[in-house]
Amino acid sequence: MKPKADNNEYSESEDFIRARIRSDLESGIEKPVTRFPPEPNGYLHIGHAKSICLNFGIAEEFGGECNLRFDDTNPSKEDIEYEEAIKEDVRWLGFDWENRIYYASDYFEQLYEYALQLIGEGKAYVDDLSAEEIREYRGTLSEPGRESPSRERSVEESLGLFQAMRNGDFDDGQYVLRAKIDMASGNMNMRDPVMYRIMKKPHPRTRDSWSIYPMYDWAHGQSDSIEGITHSLCTLEFEDHRPLYDWFIVQLGIYHSRQIEFARLNLSYTVLSKRNLMKLVSEGFVSGWDDPRMPTISGLRRRGYTPESIKDFCRKIGITKQDSVIDMELLEHSIREDLNRRAQRMMVVLDPLKVVIVNYPEGKEEELDAVNNPEDPSMGKRKVPFSRELFIERDDFMEDPPKKFYRLSPGSEVRLRYAYIVRCVGFERDPTTGEVTEVHCEYDPDTRGGSAPDGRKVRGTIHWVSAKSASRVTVRLYDRLFTVPNPMADKQREFTEFLNPDSLRILENCAAEPALGDCAGDINCQFERKGYFVLDSVDSVSGAPVFNRTVSLRDSWSRQSGGKVG
RNA sequence: UGGGGCAUCGUAUAAUGGCAGUACAGCGGACUCUGAAUCCGCUAGUCUAGGUUCGAAUCCUAGUGCCCCAGCCA
Numbered sequence A: 001m002k003p004k005a006d007n008n009e010y011s012e013s014e015d016f017i018r019a020r021i022r023s024d025l026e027s028g029i030e031k032p033v034t035r036f037p038p039e040p041n042g043y044l045h046i047g048h049a050k051s052i053c054l055n056f057g058i059a060e061e062f063g064g065e066c067n068l069r070f071d072d073t074n075p076s077k078e079d080i081e082y083e084e085a086i087k088e089d090v091r092w093l094g095f096d097w098e099n100r101i102y103y104a105s106d107y108f109e110q111l112y113e114y115a116l117q118l119i120g121e122g123k124a125y126v127d128d129l130s131a132e133e134i135r136e137y138r139g140t141l142s143e144p145g146r147e148s149p150s151r152e153r154s155v156e157e158s159l160g161l162f163q164a165m166r167n168g169d170f171d172d173g174q175y176v177l178r179a180k181i182d183m184a185s186g187n188m189n190m191r192d193p194v195m196y197r198i199m200k201k202p203h204p205r206t207r208d209s210w211s212i213y214p215m216y217d218w219a220h221g222q223s224d225s226i227e228g229i230t231h232s233l234c235t236l237e238f239e240d241h242r243p244l245y246d247w248f249i250v251q252l253g254i255y256h257s258r259q260i261e262f263a264r265l266n267l268s269y270t271v272l273s274k275r276n277l278m279k280l281v282s283e284g285f286v287s288g289w290d291d292p293r294m295p296t297i298s299g300l301r302r303r304g305y306t307p308e309s310i311k312d313f314c315r316k317i318g319i320t321k322q323d324s325v326i327d328m329e330l331l332e333h334s335i336r337e338d339l340n341r342r343a344q345r346m347m348v349v350l351d352p353l354k355v356v357i358v359n360y361p362e363g364k365e366e367e368l369d370a371v372n373n374p375e376d377p378s379m380g381k382r383k384v385p386f387s388r389e390l391f392i393e394r395d396d397f398m399e400d401p402p403k404k405f406y407r408l409s410p411g412s413e414v415r416l417r418y419a420y421i422v423r424c425v426g427f428e429r430d431p432t433t434g435e436v437t438e439v440h441c442e443y444d445p446d447t448r449g450g451s452a453p454d455g456r457k458v459r460g461t462i463h464w465v466s467a468k469s470a471s472r473v474t475v476r477l478y479d480r481l482f483t484v485p486n487p488m489a490d491k492q493r494e495f496t497e498f499l500n501p502d503s504l505r506i507l508e509n510c511a512a513e514p515a516l517g518d519c520a521g522d523i524n525c526q527f528e529r530k531g532y533f534v535l536d537s538v539d540s541v542s543g544a545p546v547f548n549r550t551v552s553l554r555d556s557w558s559r560q561s562g563g564k565v566g
Numbered sequence B: 001u002g003g004g005g006c007a008u009c010g011u012a013u014a015a016u017g018g019c020a021g022u023a024c025a026g027c028g029g030a031c032u033c034u035g036a037a038u039c040c041g042c043u044a045g046u047c048u049a050g051g052u053u054c055g056a057a058u059c060c061u062a063g064u065g066c067c068c069c070a071g072c073c074a
Helices: A016-027 A046-060 A079-093 A103-120 A131-137 A156-165 A216-227 A236-252 A276-280 A297-302 A309-316 A327-342 A447-450 A514-518 A556-561
Strands: A031-038 A065-070 A101-103 A124-127 A175-179 A194-198 A211-214 A231-233 A258-262 A345-347 A351-355 A365-371 A381-387 A389-393 A413-416 A420-427 A436-443 A464-466 A471-478 A504-512 A524-527 A531-535 A544-550
Touching: A016 A046, A016 A231, A016 A258, A031 A046, A031 A216, A031 A231, A046 A065, A046 A079, A046 A231, A046 A297, A046 A309, A065 A079, A065 A103, A065 A216, A079 A297, A079 A309, A101 A103, A103 A124, A103 A156, A103 A175, A103 A216, A103 A236, A103 A365, A124 A156, A156 A175, A156 A194, A175 A236, A194 A216, A211 A216, A216 A231, A216 A236, A231 A236, A236 A258, A297 A544, A309 A327, A309 A524, A327 A524, A327 A544, A351 A381, A351 A504, A381 A389, A381 A464, A413 A447, A471 A514, A504 A514
Parallel strands: A031 A065, A065 A101, A231 A258, A345 A524, A351 A436, A471 A544
Antiparallel strands: A124 A175, A175 A194, A194 A211, A351 A389, A365 A381, A389 A464, A413 A420, A420 A436, A471 A504, A524 A531, A531 A544
């Protein structure tokens, strides 16, 4: 089937960044070169996916290139574990940096030479003010700063001191190298920003060969320039840094990459900052960075999201400079749309209630045809066993049903999907708890396969599993991580106070079609009428599968009945 | 008058002086062996006030609101 993407909204119009690239292409540049520059200090999340799709997407669309660059300028926060996870996530999304993997740390020597150049030209100086003093001297948002006494230091002295900083002659914090710009600038970033700090810490890649490390502002633009990045795309909070980005490049007289800013992604009912995600992990609110409730790429992957659905989502949200919060339902729409097209259908009863077909012969078993995917006939059919004793969903039976309840209730008729039309003729309950323990039905042998030869209308069709051959599986139902759309909105309260206590429900005794009892690999399927599920890649063991609910099906019944269904 | 940015249905996003469109959500209907999917329809928007113009979301003026910046983090 042809996707309706041919003449839809996103192929017709271009965002402001693509428009700019197109115009730059017309006015001379050969091809766009972009980069995705994560710091290896945490796992990638859906917000990074937006940036990845933008940077790699532009390279694909315009015949350019996109580099993967690790912005590893702060060894106190970075770890090799993160680097590997990041590479895996980018690859999983379906992007390829080929041989273009770079590290800011590869440029440490070049950056050092550049610094020498600026010092030599009197545009940078070594400062001996303490961190606290630097802050005081910087002034405030509305008052200009004061110049450090070190500003008057001679070029020769700064050169010597800077070399000594590199040699490890000083302790952490004793000196910094600063750019000499303008302490009265309205832009705080231009008030003699720190370029290097002393940090006697081994670096994952350069080990102990450096005792000074460049700051972001000093490293990023120059790294872009060295790599010939034409368009350096970053988020809005760096707009204030652009004058500094440009200043360094102009002073150095090197290739001028251009920084362009766009709005970062915000998603409702979750948080999207490494700091806060880190807190959820380290304080045990979730099981790890890849907890299926996490908005990380690895969490979404384990939850059952596909790369296609994430890329589709990124295309739909667009690229602008407006602060916005995207509704989680749009992400859910993307995965439903993708999985509806490709997921194998299965019948699984999450909360089993026993049904006895009283007029069905004891010991008899037959195999019925079930469609694997009504959206895709090429996926074929499969056999499902049927017998006298079945399981149905507990909430598909009601002793005293409300209006418009199309499922089973005393005296009513319902279709067992792919099987027979049955009528409820009675039920049993536990005398002490009052809970319904068993439902009795009579089946109509003429309706084999679920058809009604007499043309009778049966509104309800429910899923079921033959009791004898059912596989016992564990199912984890996930719900939104937070109870409020924006957990960060309340400044008085910690965002963790808004964690949803019901974000995970574990169902140990679900009854599944036999085939699901022993399966392996990346299995995305739809449990009919319940949602899309994926075999958990971590906790499933052979013969004891665990399924994660990726997303429920849309459910207009629970909305209209106000009830919570499964 | 510290600096920088942003304002279009509930949420996003298009319209680059010429019919305010699309998607998600919501509501209603058709269809249905998934209360799914699909199809059809409906609701709903240009921050405010002036101005320019035959014509303004778009240009001008003045307001208002929101976001970011005072790390030796990125």
